[in-house]
Amino acid sequence: MNKKYLPFFEQAKKLGITASELNFQKSRTTSIDIFHGQVAAFSISDNQDLVARGVLNNHFGAAHTEKIDKANIINLADQIAVNAVLNENDDPAIIFKGSKKYRKKNVFNPEIDQITVDDKIKLLLDIEKRLKVADKQISEVSTVSYEETYTESALMNSYGLDLSNKSNYFYIYASVVAKNGNDVKTGYKIFLNNSFKDFNIEQFVVDVVQDATQKLGGKPIPTGKYKTVINPKVTASLLGFYMKSAVAENVQKHTSLFEGKLGQQIASSKVTINEEPLKNNIFYNYFDAEGVATSNKSFIEKGVLKTYAYNLSTAAKDNVETTGNAGGGGSKIGTTYTNLGLKPGRLSEQDLFKKMQNGFYLTEVQGLHSGLNPTSGNFSLQASGFVVRDGVLAEPVSLITVAGNLLDVFKDVVAVGNNLELQTSSTSAPSIFIKKLAIAG
C-alpha cells in the first residue's frame, strides 16, 4: 500500500472506527473530434478520486475527495465519523476481509499508447473522407471521434486487503446525416476495443452509412401486433433493464419482477443470461467494489432463474454468499453487472428473418429512461426499424411506438441469433426473434 494513505487508517482507528476502507480511482482520457477535415476538438484529462468508507457503531459512514493531500486524506476519516452517526441504515455494514483466491490477469494493452496522436488523427481523417464519398445521400458527416481511457483502481482496507487493477480501451465513433428531399435521417456506429487489430475501416464506413441511408423514406405501419426480430443493440438495452429485477436489493424491497421466482421458468428456454467479468480484456474485473473476487456465472439458464445478484450486505440478509456483484461506492454500495450477456444461438440474423417470414425488424428505440418502467416492466417507446416481408428486409419504418412488458419479451423468444455484439454499457446480446410486439403507427 502507498504510505501516504496510512494517516487515514491511523485517524480512523483514533476515532473508534472499527473497520475502514479506501478506494482509489484514477483515469486518464484522450479524445479527438474531427469535423470538415480538421481537428475540431482535442482533450486530455487526468483525474483522481479517493473514496472512503468506515464502520462506526455498526453503521457506515462515507466521504470522498478529488483533492488528495494529507489534510484531506485525514479529513476523510473525520467525515466518516460525522456521517456514520447520522446514518440509520440498519443493513449489515461489512468491510470485507478478503477472498481465498483472486484471478488477476494483465489486460493493459501498451499498443494504445504507442500509436501516436498524429496517427490516430490520420485514421479519423481517413474515415471522414471515406464517409463523405460513400453515398450520394450522405449530406453531412456530423462526428468522427476517438477516445481512449486508461483506468487504475486500488482497494485497501484496515484488514490488510490490498488489490489493484489497471486497464485501457478505446472507441471510434462516427455519425452521419442522410438526406433525400425533406427526409432527414441520422446513423452512427461505435467500435469499442482495446486493440486496433480488429478494426476494419471499410466495414465500419459501410455500417455507418447504411445505418442512416436505410432509414430514408421511413413511414409508420398500421397499428397491430407483429412478429418481431430485435437487433443486438435494442436487445442489449432491454436486457439491461430486465436484469435489474435479478438484483437482490430490488427483490428484498419488493420492486423486482423476479421476486419468489428462484428456480422457476421465467423466460423462454432459448434464453440463457451469463455474466463474464473474467472473459474479455475490456470490461475485465477480478474484484468487485467491496473487494470480493468475481466469477463467470449464469443468472438465467434455459429460461430458469438460477440466482439473484448480491453484494455483501444483501447476501447477509438472505443468508447466502455474495455473488461478487457489488458496484458503486460511498456509504451505499449498490449492485452491478460486468460484461452481462445473452448467450448467442446458431442462426444468423438473416436466418431469423427467414424463420419469421413476415413481421417487423426493430432497430432503434428512444426514451428508454422515461418510457420504460423497470419496476412494472411496462414500456412504451418511440421506435424505428424495417418491415420484413417473405423472409427478407423490406421498407423502413419510423415514428411508431412499440409497447409491451419486459417479462413477456423474454418469454416470447422463439429463437436467438448468433450475431453477438458488445455495447458500451458492457452488456452484449445477439438479435432475438419474438412472437409478438404491439406497435402503434
Place this chain on the structure above:
Amino acid sequence: MISKNLAIQVLNAGLATGADFVEIYLEENPVLVIQVENGHVKEIDSSLGYGAGIRLLKDLQSVYGSTSDVSRKGLLKLASQLAASFNGTPIKKVEKISKKRSHNYYPEEKPLTDIPNQDKIKLMKECSNLMSEYDPSIKISRVFFSESSQKVVIFNSDGYLFEDYRPRLRMFFAPIAVGPNGMETSGEGPGATGGWEFFTDIHDAKNTALKAAEQAVRTLNAKECPSGKMPVVIGNGFGGVIFHEACGHSLEATSVAKGLSVFSKKKGQQIASSLVTAIDDGTIDKAWGSINIDDEGHPSQKNVLIKNGILNSYMVDRLNGRRMGEPSTGSGRRQDYSFEPTSRMTNTYIDNGKSTPEEIISSVKLGLYAKSLGGGSVNPATGEFNFACSEAYIIRDGKVAEPVKGATLIGSGEDILKNIVMVGNDLKRAQGMCGSLSGSIPVDVGQPTILVSEITVGGRGGQLQ
C-alpha cells in the same frame, strides 16, 4: 484558488505556440447527499470535487485538458501538453489580470453550510412520513436531498478574472405505490440556487411530497393510455420539458453552428405558431438554473429565443460564436472542470399567453391532457422527440375525465411548435437535470398550459374512444 501571478504564467504557457485564447477554469465543490427511506436515513455522503480545466483556442480549433492536480507543476504541465497541439509562435502575451465583478442573483439568506444536517434530515423525514401515511399502497417513500456549494474561478488571456459562488439545493420525492396489478413510481424535485431559506420560506416541501404520493397512487389505479393521433393539452410547469427537449436543444449553438439543427440559418423566420414566445433566462432570482456568470465568465442574460413565433436568438458560447460570427449569449456551461464548456440552457420557458387553463381544456372535445411529463429525448438533426407522461387524463367534451398511464408523446419539434393553437396564462417553472455534451447541469423548464392540435400518442390502451 491560485494566485494571479501563477495564472499569468499558465496562460502564457498556453499561448506559447500560437493559440489566440487561453482560459483556466478552477473549481472547488463540496457536495452533500442524503437519502431518507420510510422515515430513516439510508445514505449520507459528503464529497469534495476539486480540479482545473484549461482550454486553448486557435481560430475554430479547440483543445481542452483537465486535472485534479492544481499545483503549479500540474497546471504548467497541462498547459504545455495542450500547447503542443499547435506549432506556431506566440501572438499575444498576458501582462496583468483584473477582476470583473458580476451581479449576484442568489444571495444566501440562510447559508447552507451553517444549517446543521439534523435540520435537513428532520424535514426529509417529515416528508417521507407524510407520503407513507397518505395511502397504504405507498410501500416505499424515498426522499433525496442534495446540496452543493460550487466555487468557480476563471482566468482568461484577455486579462480577466471572474468568480462565482453557486449554492444549490434540491429535494426529490420518489414514492413507490404497489397494487394488485403492479407498482408505479412518481417524482417531484423542487430545487433552487440560494440558501436553506428555499425550504423554510419559499417552497412548501411537504405539500410537494404529498402531490408526489397522490400521483403514484392515481397512476396505480389508472387505465392504459389509448394510442393514435389526438389533440393534446400539455400542463404547465414540467410540461415545459417538451420545449426544452424538442426545441431548446436544437437552438443551442452546439448543433446550430455545425448546421446540424433543423433551426440552423432560420433567424428571422417563422418557426412557431405566432402565439409562442420562448425565453432562456439565466438571471431569474434564486432559480435552479440561474448563474451569475456562465462557465466562460460571460455574465448571464435573458435571451428571447422565439418572439411571437419568429426565431430571434440562439444560445451561443464562445467557440460556437466564432463559428457562427455571433457574440456569446452567456450560455457556455459545463458540469464541472472535467468538461469543456459548450452552449447550454439555463431557465428555459414558453412565456405566458392570454387563455385561461379552463378555456383551453374546454375547447377540446376528445383528446389527452398531459398534465405532467417525465423525461424525454430528441435527435437534434431530425428534431424527432419522444417523452413520457407522468400524469395524464382523457379529455371528454371539454372536461378532464379518467386518468391514464403509460402515455408517450412523439413527433418532431418543428411540427409541434407550429401546431400550438392555445397558450395559457399560468406560467410555472420546474427543476431538472439536463445531460448533454458538457455533462449534467441544473436547468429549469417551464410553460403555461398549452394546446397542441395534434400529437401522436403511444400507449397500450387501444384506440381512443
